[in-house]
Amino acid sequence: MTRITRILLSLAVVLLVSTACFNPFAPELSDTADSTDLIVTNQESPEDVLQNFKTSYTIKDSLLYSGLLDTAFIFVYYETDDFSSGRFVSWGREDDLKTTGSLFRHFDFIDLVWNATIYGWNDDTTGTICKEFQLNCANKESDYRISGRAVFSFRRCQDGRWRITRWKDESEL
Numbered sequence: 001m002t003r004i005t006r007i008l009l010s011l012a013v014v015l016l017v018s019t020a021c022f023n024p025f026a027p028e029l030s031d032t033a034d035s036t037d038l039i040v041t042n043q044e045s046p047e048d049v050l051q052n053f054k055t056s057y058t059i060k061d062s063l064l065y066s067g068l069l070d071t072a073f074i075f076v077y078y079e080t081d082d083f084s085s086g087r088f089v090s091w092g093r094e095d096d097l098k099t100t101g102s103l104f105r106h107f108d109f110i111d112l113v114w115n116a117t118i119y120g121w122n123d124d125t126t127g128t129i130c131k132e133f134q135l136n137c138a139n140k141e142s143d144y145r146i147s148g149r150a151v152f153s154f155r156r157c158q159d160g161r162w163r164i165t166r167w168k169d170e171s172e173l
Contacts, residue, residue: 062101
């Protein structure tokens with residue numbers, strides 16, 4: 001075996017070993033994420049759902065995110081432009097999953113910080129939480145920082161897990 005053949009074989013082994021743990025379906029974890037914030041819960045309360053929401057955004061996990069949304073989920077926001085006073089716009093679960101998946105693919109870094117809870121309540125089957133948040137999204141071309149308020153409505157599903165039925169984004173973009 002020649003020296004060049006041994007070097008190429010050694011490089012092939014190193015490459016094979018270094019990629020053996022690579023999962024092409026799992027998102028990369030950010031080096032800056034605080035691992036204590038990346039907890040996945042069983043969604044036993046509305047607060048648990050928001051914890052999983054944060055984790056899904058941080059690690060860009062669309063499967064985890066999809067488990068947060070009820071089958072009747074609706075997203076609502078207020079749209080304004082230069083020509084009108086504005087209007088409420090909404091979309092359902094499938095459109096939200098597509099939009100969020102695009103967000104996860106487009107940005108290299110996503111950081112969601114839940115700030116103050118403005119109000120919240122829940123009984124055995126439904127609940128509402130209004131939270132202030134800061135969302136930072138960055139890639140090589142752009143860096144966005146969005147602060148705002150979101151109102152989430154929840155319901156406990158037949159499997160015992162809480163899910164989001166409505167998300168009203170009250171951010172001012």
